Amino acid sequence: MDNHKWEGSILDNQEDFSPFQKFRKRRRVWFRREDGTEMELESPFLFPVLQQEEERFEWDTPKPPAQIPAVPAAIVETWGDTTTMLDHIKKLALSALPDLAKKPTAKWTAADKKTLKTVSNGVRKKLVAARHQLYKKGPLPAIGSVKIPFGFKALKRGLKTDTALLPAPRVDTVLADLHNKGLINITQDQLDVFQRISNVETSGMITTLNSWDTAVVSIGFFQLTLHTGKLQRWIAMAPAAFKRYGIELHATNKYAFDPTEKHPAIGNVEYKDRAQLRFYGWAERFHYAGLDQDVIIAQVKFGIKYLEEQKNTLKRRLKATFKQKNTDIYDRFINDHYNKSAYIRGLFQESLNNNPARATRAVYKAMTEPDTKDWLEGYKKRLIDEDLKTIVTKTSVGTSIVLKKTQPELGEDAYGEYEDAYGEVEGSYGEMEDAYDEQEDTYGEQEEYDEMESDDASGEEMEDVYDEMESDDSDESEFEDTDDELEDDEFEEADEEMEDEDASENEFEDTYDEMESDDPSGEEMEDADDESEYDEMEDEPVTEEMEEDLQEEYETNAPAGITDYLRVSAVKGLKLRTGMFIPPSCTPSAKTDIVVYLHGLWGYGSQSNGMELYWQQYSKIRQHFASSNKNALLLAPSLSKNPQIATLLRANYGFDKFIDACFKAMKAAKHIPEDAEPGRIIIAAHSAGGSPMSDILNYKNKLLSQVAECWGFDCLYGYNFENWLKKDRTKNKLYHYWAYRNDGRKSTPGVNGDSLAKRHSNMQNIAPKQKGVYHQGIMAHAWKYELNNRPWFEPVTTKELDEDEMPSPAKAFSISLSNKSLVLVAANKKEKKAEVKETPAVYLKAIVEDADPSFKVGKWFGNFTDFTFLGRKLNDKQYIHMDMAILLQKIEDYFMKAKNTTSAKRAGDALGLPMDRIAAHRPTSATALYSFHMFGLAVDIDYKRNPMIQNRGAFDSFMTKVGWLTAGKTIPMAKWSMPGSTSQYLKLYDQLRELNNHFILYFSYLKDHTALQARLDVAPANTWGKDKKVSWQGMSLSDAVALIQKDLREISKAWQGTRTEPEKIFSASGFLSHSREFVKGMVDHGMDWGAWYGDIMHFDMRTTGSGAKMISAIGRYKNKKTAEAKVKFKAQQAAVTP
Known part of the structure; x- marks a missing residue:
């Protein structure tokens, strides 16, 4: 008996002698052997000593499987949220199990619960299938009022498909079937790359819905988005198919997500109501549309063209970003790698789809600095370095389906709909792509992939939803709280952080208790609280549900620079915060210039995180400010929902005290130096923010003498700027940028501005450069077309330059090359290499002339120059190539501007550089055979301490x-x-x-x-x-x-x-010893910092310009010499072989 196999019984299924505890069943008799193993006695009469206990045994009597009940049409048509539908499912399941329904839940056995779970899953599948059929055949359900329908999960400010409840087939399965039926014509390579892309976008499925991010809605295995207009293009290719699901493009209405981008609206949903598309019946409509055969066929057509456009995008970007004069890099990438590897095709297409800028950099670096042992591994590493690791992992597996015989070509017209159906859109797809690449990170950011990924539905059978069925809880509690928790821990932490206000850290409000409140202007201040007057200026309406969603948000894509939220409130009685932003171009110093931005009516303005939400959701003020590249920081206080109320700025010295409190908070947080004071000031206001701006200008404030100018963004709603403009027509300047009303007329502030400009020569009322610039978009428009094209906060002037600060004359020197023979490849018997030696005079010439046909060795090494960088001279009789000098001059100009000085030496001093000389060219290097010093494209800075x-x-x-x-x-x-x-x-x-x-x-x-x-x-x-x-x-x-x-x-x-x-x-x-600021300035301008291989002092041009060409040529030369060493070794071996 001890030699039995546990999988079967030697007693013909009467006893199971399995020793495995996990197969035990309750209320059975178990027999323990002498060796410690156990067996379950299902037939205890075989053991007479136990026969008398037979009546206590529970027998397994086979029961017929329960029938899955029919699902009522009323439930399918009305649907509901998770709680409602689980209740329906439970009741329907129990209706098929009358004995179990009568049994108290406290007495349900594990077998009972398992049976209930099996039947419940069957009911759920029937319900989902019936709901799908309802959308396919009609009548189409109404949008309804259920915000999170059954089958979807809440995430951030929208939903995603719960694929455990609404599973979808794999992309390759669906597309192969359509191809084999002759409904589409795709190649094996296209099928494979579509599957690899979908592995990232939808976990390999034909569609999922994501409506939680800035894109508003994305569906399909490409996850085509509403925000960029790709989804609208898809809809335009199959309008009848989408219409069956209640999805249509509006003939005239547009969504203006960005001033430069407008796309057709969905049905009658207006731009201000676009959040509706994330929830309710819209979620189901988009999801089920993505499963429609005609819709899928249209997406394949879109995809085929999109793959080609991606390649053209790479060609264009390589040329624009890396100044390529020809298409050599692109051609070699396509011919040598893309066309030869399915994995590389998937890597490239999905990385460019996700983030064109990063994908292009990865290709460029992989081609110019290849991994000589394994090019693919080098390319993958470049993508991982660009934070695209998930793409590297998920695109590694393609399709295993082999297509049947290729179908006859469908003809160009079948794919021509792509352009024709969406002809109204201005500009090409490539131009549209560039408009969004300014942010570099696309809507599928790497750090959010984990939240985007759909659950794998295979084999799960809704276990997470029905876990509670297996508990011994009471009937009332069994199905309670089955909906998932909607808030991730990080969302909760963000909210808690914003709510955790410590009064001891901010007593700014108390400083206003003794402020004077009399009106200094001597006349009654004009108000503009007439509701009708603000119809055109109100910010987006806020519903209770939208506010709840936004409260869950936290910042995931802040611009480069330092963002903080100071515990400084400008509204008495409210614990609000002031947003602070220090862009990369700003280095706070003893005199720090500031721009103070005052928002208009803002629905979340009375929340502690109001400003955080404002520049995430309403206007990207930080990005606009950073684009100006000024050495100044931004302060933006939350001013409640209506900034026209009596803020603390409406008092004598209120603005002074507010700025003082901000500076104290910034010093405490180490954002600015301890001795920092306000320098020049610009006050900017949008919409009703004009009210507190006029308060600042009309009340007594010592800092008014430091106000350089004021900016108004569609903000002249009857506020008093007359007195300030009259006071000093030379110094006091107001620039007002007005917008158009929705009906195309000039806004009220624009009309008021015309009147004010006639009376005051120091006020300019500036019109938009184009039609269609409305109230919310005026900041972006003004910054792009006006503010970034006129001077403000220009660097201060200083004394004449000292001798050490003068730019070096562009005198050319010729460099002699070393004739000292060096070992390029060491002899290595194991690797079958013979020694190869060569002089720098030989191999430098070969590398230079291979890097670019225009690089002749005599011309290259005859074009060196002396140089002084940030007031620091090069070592005696050491020079750099003219290309390096040009780049260093640009970097020096940048640092001088950043430090607000025309003194290169003072800029270097401010960066913490000693006056030590800089190492430049050398004939040979003790640490590198192919050192960039030898090409004149490297410098060692602050050698002693690095x-x-x-x-x-x-x-x-x-x-x-x-x-x-x-x-x-x-x-x-x-x-x-x-x-x-x-x-x-x-x-x-x-x-x-x-x-x-x-x-x-x-x-x-x-x-x-x-x-x-x-x-x-x-x-x-x-x-x-x-x-x-x-x-x-x-x-x-x-x-x-x-x-x-x-x-x-x-x-x-x-x-x-x-x-x-x-x-x-x-x-x-x-x-x-290098400062972080110094390193950032160097690498921002294209320098490579040698610290990654241990050379802390070293900066060179291997990542930019002629240096990038050199590194590619070095790689090719090293490969050539390695091959030569192997040939030489083989010849040597042949020579000694008898």
Whole structure:
């Protein structure tokens, strides 16, 4: 009996001798053997000793499976939310199980619950199938009032398909069937790439609905979006099919998501009501439309053209972004890689679909700096560096379906609808794409993929919904709260953070208690609270449901720069916050220029996170401000729902106290220096924000003397600007940008502006550059067409330049090349390579002339020049190539502008650079055979304090040991790989800066033995060493001091170079002295920072211009020499073989 197989019974199914506890059933008799295994006795009469207990056994009597009941039409037609539908499902399931329905739920067995679950799943499938048929055949259900219909999950401000409830077939299954039936004509490659794209967009399914992000609605295996107009294009290709689901394009109405982009509206849903499309019956309409055969056929037609357009987009972007004079990179990518690999086709098409800018960079770098061992692995790494890891993972698997014989061509007309049906849209698809690429991140951001992914419905059978059926709860509670929690933890944390107001941190409101409230103008201030007057200026209406959705939001795509929300309220009695934004172009200093922005009527203005929502949802003021590239910061207070109320700015010195409170808060948060004071000020206001702006100008404020000008965005609703304009017609300047009304007429502020401009020469009333610029879009329009094209906050003028600050004359020098023979490929018997040697005079010539036909070696090395960068000279008799000089001059100009100075030296001083000379060209390099110094395209800046970390593995081991002492744990190491973007360079900088802090702290213990002993007392037991294990734990103070001194001596020796007193240098400043601002400015302009391979001092041009061509040529030359070494090895072996 002990030799039985548990899968079957030797007693002909009477007993199961399985020893597996997990197969136990309740209320059975189990027999334990001597060896500890057990068997279940289903026939206890075989054991006489137990026969008397037979009446206590529960017998398994086979029962016929329960029939799935019919689903009433009324339920299918009315539908409901999850709670309602689960209640219907439970009742219908129990109607098919009358015995179970009569049984108290407390006595339900596991078998009962399993039966109920099986029947419930059957009911659910019947209901879903019937609902689908209702949408296909009619009558079409009404939009209804159920915000989250059964079958969908709430996420952020919209919904997504719950694919466990509404599963959809795979893309390749559906498309292969349509192809084999002759309804579409696609190639095997197209089928494969469509499947790979859908793996990312819809988890491989033919469609899912996503209505939670800025795109409003996206469906289909391409996830075509409403915001960009792609969904409207698709609808226009199959209007009759979409119409069956109640989805039509309006003949005249447009959605203006951006001033430069307008797309047809959906039905009679107006732009202000577009949030409706995210919910209710609209969710079902879009979902079921995506499953329609005719709609799918139209999407395939769209997709075939889209794949080609993606390739054209790459060609265009390579030329525009990387200044390619020809299509060489594009042609090689397509011919050598794209056409030869299904995986590469999927990688490219989906990465460009997701983020064109990042995808283009990845292709460019993969082609110009290829992985010589495996090009595909190098390309994947480039995409991962661009934060597109999910795409790399999910596009790795294509289709396994092989299409039958290719169908006859359908003809060009079958695909021509793409352009014709949507001919009203202005500009080509490529132009439309560019308009949205300014934000670089598309609507499918990498960081949000996890939330976008649809659940895999295969085999799940709605288990998460029915888990509660298996509990022993009472009947009343069994189906309660079955709807998913709608808020992710991070949303809750964001809300809690905004709600957690600490009164002790902000007593700004109290400072207003003693303010004077008399009207300084001597006349009654004009108000504009007449509701009718504001019909054209009100911000988007806010419903209770919309407000609830927006409260759940948090910022996921903030612009580059520093954003903070200061605990400074400008409205008495409300704990509001002031938005602060410091763009990358701003370096706060002792005199910091500021723009103060005052919003208009805003439905969320009385919420603590009102300004956060404003510049996420209403107007992207930060992005507009950053586009001006000014050395200034932005302050934008929340002013309640109606800023015309008595804000704290409506008092003498109210504006002074508000700015003072903001500066105190910014200093406390280390955003600005301790000695920072307000410099020049611009006050800007939109709509009803004109009211507090006029208050500031009409009440007593010392800072009025620093107001350079005022900007009004469609804001002249009868507010008093007369007195301020009269006071000083030379200094006081008002620029007012008016908008059009919805009916095409000039707005009321525009009319009022004309009148005001006639009376005051220091006021300009500026018209939009084009029709269709309305109230909400006037800020974006004014910034693009006017503010960024006229001077404001120009850099201050200074004295004449010192001698060291003068730009170097563009005198050309010729550089001699070294004739010293160097080993390019070392002999390696294992790799079957012979030694290959060559002189720089030979191989530099070959590389230069291969990089670009126009690069002749004599011309290249005869075009070097001397240069002074940020007031720092090059080393004696060292020069740089003219291309490098041009780039450094641009960078220097940028830093001078950022530091508000015309002194290059002072800009360098402000960046923390010493006056040490800069290393430039050298004939050969001790650390690199193909050093960019040899091409004149590299510089080493602040050499003394920024060493070359050659052995990065040993450095990581050393820093791990350091962290065990300084932090008591293993500290994170830097990622030693090439960054693919400025943000990744800065991430590397932050990693190195943190390590540098530990490095300096470690060696500071040589002077602070008390601190050292304190760390030894709490040191962990981690050990290091090969022959002898060493640990900080238990080490004596004297031994620790000796070990740290030894480490300083050894690391200083390794990094000494030409430095004097290296121990003093490295113990004081560590291995990184460059400021983050300096590194950012360099890499922003195309420089590569050598820190990713340990060269902290080094900057070169390998990622831009002629340098990028050189790195490609170097790669080709190295491959050529490696091949040559193998041929030479083979010849040597043949020569010695008898």
